[in-house]
Amino acid sequence: MNVAPLGLAGAALAAEVPAQRAQVSSGQLLTACRLAWEQDGRLVALWGSDERDRRRGYCVRVVVEDGDGLTMLEHTLPDAEARYPDLSPIFPAASRMQRATYDLVGIAAEADDQRPWLWLASWPIDQFPLRRDFAASPKWEPGQEEYAFVKVEGEGVHEIPVGPVHAGIIEPGHFRFQVVGEKVLRLEERLGYTHKGIEKRFEALPLLDAGRLAGRCSGDSTVAYAWAYAQAVERIANVTIPARAAWLRALCLERERLANHLGDLGALGNDGGFAFGLAQFSRLREDVLRTNFAAFGHRMLMDVVVPGGAARDLALGQIHSMHDEAERIAREVLELRAIYDEHAGLQDRFRTAGRVSQELATKLGMLGLAGRASGIARDVRCDFPFAPYDALNVRMAVETAGDVAARVAVRFDEVEESTRLIGAITGALLDPPAAGDFRMELADVPADRLALGYVEGWRGPVLIALESGPDQTIRRCHPQDPSWANWPVVEHAVIGNIVPDFPLINKSFNLSYSGHDL
Amino acid sequence: MYQTLRQIARVGVITETPPKPADEDIVAARLQEDILRTLGRALTIRHVDAGSCNACELEAHALMNPYYNVEGLGIKFVASPRHADVLLVTGPVTKHMAIALRRTYDATPEPKLVIAAGECACGRGIFGESYATFGAVDKLLPVDVAIPGCPPSPTALLQGILAALRAAAPPPLRTEPTLGEEPAP
Numbered sequence: 001m002n003v004a005p006l007g008l009a010g011a012a013l014a015a016e017v018p019a020q021r022a023q024v025s026s027g028q029l030l031t032a033c034r035l036a037w038e039q040d041g042r043l044v045a046l047w048g049s050d051e052r053d054r055r056r057g058y059c060v061r062v063v064v065e066d067g068d069g070l071t072m073l074e075h076t077l078p079d080a081e082a083r084y085p086d087l088s089p090i091f092p093a094a095s096r097m098q099r100a101t102y103d104l105v106g107i108a109a110e111a112d113d114q115r116p117w118l119w120l121a122s123w124p125i126d127q128f129p130l131r132r133d134f135a136a137s138p139k140w141e142p143g144q145e146e147y148a149f150v151k152v153e154g155e156g157v158h159e160i161p162v163g164p165v166h167a168g169i170i171e172p173g174h175f176r177f178q179v180v181g182e183k184v185l186r187l188e189e190r191l192g193y194t195h196k197g198i199e200k201r202f203e204a205l206p207l208l209d210a211g212r213l214a215g216r217c218s219g220d221s222t223v224a225y226a227w228a229y230a231q232a233v234e235r236i237a238n239v240t241i242p243a244r245a246a247w248l249r250a251l252c253l254e255r256e257r258l259a260n261h262l263g264d265l266g267a268l269g270n271d272g273g274f275a276f277g278l279a280q281f282s283r284l285r286e287d288v289l290r291t292n293f294a295a296f297g298h299r300m301l302m303d304v305v306v307p308g309g310a311a312r313d314l315a316l317g318q319i320h321s322m323h324d325e326a327e328r329i330a331r332e333v334l335e336l337r338a339i340y341d342e343h344a345g346l347q348d349r350f351r352t353a354g355r356v357s358q359e360l361a362t363k364l365g366m367l368g369l370a371g372r373a374s375g376i377a378r379d380v381r382c383d384f385p386f387a388p389y390d391a392l393n394v395r396m397a398v399e400t401a402g403d404v405a406a407r408v409a410v411r412f413d414e415v416e417e418s419t420r421l422i423g424a425i426t427g428a429l430l431d432p433p434a435a436g437d438f439r440m441e442l443a444d445v446p447a448d449r450l451a452l453g454y455v456e457g458w459r460g461p462v463l464i465a466l467e468s469g470p471d472q473t474i475r476r477c478h479p480q481d482p483s484w485a486n487w488p489v490v491e492h493a494v495i496g497n498i499v500p501d502f503p504l505i506n507k508s509f510n511l512s513y514s515g516h517d518l
Numbered sequence: 519m520y521q522t523l524r525q526i527a528r529v530g531v532i533t534e535t536p537p538k539p540a541d542e543d544i545v546a547a548r549l550q551e552d553i554l555r556t557l558g559r560a561l562t563i564r565h566v567d568a569g570s571c572n573a574c575e576l577e578a579h580a581l582m583n584p585y586y587n588v589e590g591l592g593i594k595f596v597a598s599p600r601h602a603d604v605l606l607v608t609g610p611v612t613k614h615m616a617i618a619l620r621r622t623y624d625a626t627p628e629p630k631l632v633i634a635a636g637e638c639a640c641g642r643g644i645f646g647e648s649y650a651t652f653g654a655v656d657k658l659l660p661v662d663v664a665i666p667g668c669p670p671s672p673t674a675l676l677q678g679i680l681a682a683l684r685a686a687a688p689p690p691l692r693t694e695p696t697l698g699e700e701p702a703p
Contacts, residue, residue: 302668
């Protein structure tokens with residue numbers, strides 16, 4: 001984004017993707033966001049920091065992405081009473097981020113909706129965990145929150161509360177449906193149940209070890225988070241990792257995408273009443289996980305991506321077996337796709353269910369896989385390819401129908417592309433240019449630097465904003481999951497659908513609770 | 519339809535022999551028999567995510583894939599605690615989930631078992647104990663079996679479930695009168 005017309009001077013911001021930062025007044029924050037919106041920009045993250053120890057009050061940071069890269073707008077508040085402008089009229093997804101920022105840091109936007117978002121009565125409402133002087137008391141008892149759900153009234157309208165404990169092996173969250181008969185008039189989500197204080201926890205861990213924590217923000221996206229975290233550390237340390245490390249990371253990221261997509265395709269078949277799909281795809285997913293374990297020692301590849309490179313290299317035989325496995329899975333999935341496509345009952349459930357038009361997707365600022373199924377053609381691997389994606393020419397999967405069928409189709413296309421990429425990456429790992437070290441030592445990481453990590457996980461772009469403290473500590477670390485942008489869209493996607501289609505629609509998004517609640 | 523049947527026939531049955539409980543040498547083929555003898559029916563499990571990162575959930579899901587096929591062993595994940603023999607709890611128990619977890623436990627009929635699955639649930643997780651987490655399941659509920667691992671593999675989960683079952687075996691929960699024997703007055 002060109003910030004010059006706003007009278008701003010963008011400074012360089014350390015990241016693997018093109019990035020800049022700018023200090024803004026509250027007026028400039030609004031105009032910059034409006035400008036970003038007009039230039040097809042989307043909101044990626046919003047968070048707050050306690051800067052009182054630097055005599056600068058509090059800071060709100062907003063990251064937007066457009067065709068030029070990332071822009072981080074920084075706005076300083078002199079004290080906790082000061083408000084910053086409400087960005088939700090421009091970026092609707094900002095609303096929950098603003099509410100969460102209040103819950104954790106105690107600074108508020110000038111917004112109408114001031115309900116808590118991540119606070120569920122487990123600590124006093126006037127205590128803010130991410131303040132530097134926050135001290136938890138063992139006397140605090142979890143309480144029952146009275147949340148002001150929006151109610152629909154009228155003849156025949158009733159309410160269905162669901163969760164936080166769901167009727168399956170799923171993460172916890174609460175859904176409040178207002179329905180007439182079977183038809184959903186309105187859905188309201190209430191999340192935050194898996195809030196485990198990850199951002200505060202970062203500040204207690206050594207900077208070079210905290211990749212393990214980053215890799216557990218959302219267990220299904222451990223590679224994406226660990227890579228984003230490692231990027232941020234490496235940008236602060238200003239080092240370039242060995243080429244082989246980048247290839248190994250991409251191999252892990254594509255295998256993570258493959259495993260998750262296979263799992264989802266099976267679960268979506270099952271939710272559509274086709275148990276055959278679950279059996280077949282969960283078998284293929286298990287194959288991928290077992291190969292992961294044989295090659296990297298972890299089925300989900302946790303702790304394989306570390307700051308400085310990868311935790312281990314691959315033996316020659318494992319590279320070959322991954323190559324062959326990718327070819328076999330591609331072949332099998334092609335056959336299964338034909339079966340899905342020709343299954344009338346399944347297609348009847350998939351088509352038109354949970355439809356999000358491109359217009360709505362643009363307005364709500366959707367990210368990642370679900371965005372691509374509604375025609376939002378964005379993928380960090382294609383838009384801002386860092387090594388080794390600059391050598392891979394990733395083909396982006398885009399659909400426009402925006403329904404469950406489109407989200408299924410994007411997954412099928414991405415499975416195909418990921419298997420192709422795994423083939424290309426394993427080929428490269430056998431080649432001399434990618435030979436050599438797979439890890440470098442990071443000795444001194446300078447204090448008081450801020451850098452971003454930005455990686456296209458299977459669900460969408462994962463952002464890590466990392467600020468170093470003295471002696472290899474973390475001053476502040478803010479992860480932002482793409483689910484923040486897409487959870488509000490699920491509320492729109494189900495309107496007018498029938499209640500029994502909700503599990504199918506929800507699964508077709510498959511958003512993260514843990515990565516969102518932190 | 520032909521394609522579907524062909525695929526089913528081509529893959530065949532791939533279910534593997536289940537593992538032995540970690541420290542006991544029992545004949546694997548007797549597992550189903552054990553479940554039946556102990557409970558007289560399928561073993562039902564209610565999973566509660568008490569703030570996990572979702573990795574444990576994915577591995578619990580994997581138990582249902584054709585390789586492990588726990589439903590074939592008579593182990594079933596159920597939708598309500600009222601139908602459950604066992605609560606499988608994952609995550610470091612966030613403060614926000616404490617009330618829901620307690621209510622789920624209270625809604626589970628006696629006799630019941632609690633399995634803490636994963637490093638976080640066992641009290642060794644990376645999230646630690648904080649303003650937001652209790653840091654272990656046994657801070658809130660009595661735990662019968664703890665399954666370590668981050669996340670525990672499906673095999674480890676299955677071993678833990680079987681260990682819990684065997685621990686609960688004596689005395690049998692349900693006894694059928696044998697034919698020809700007079701019921702006690």
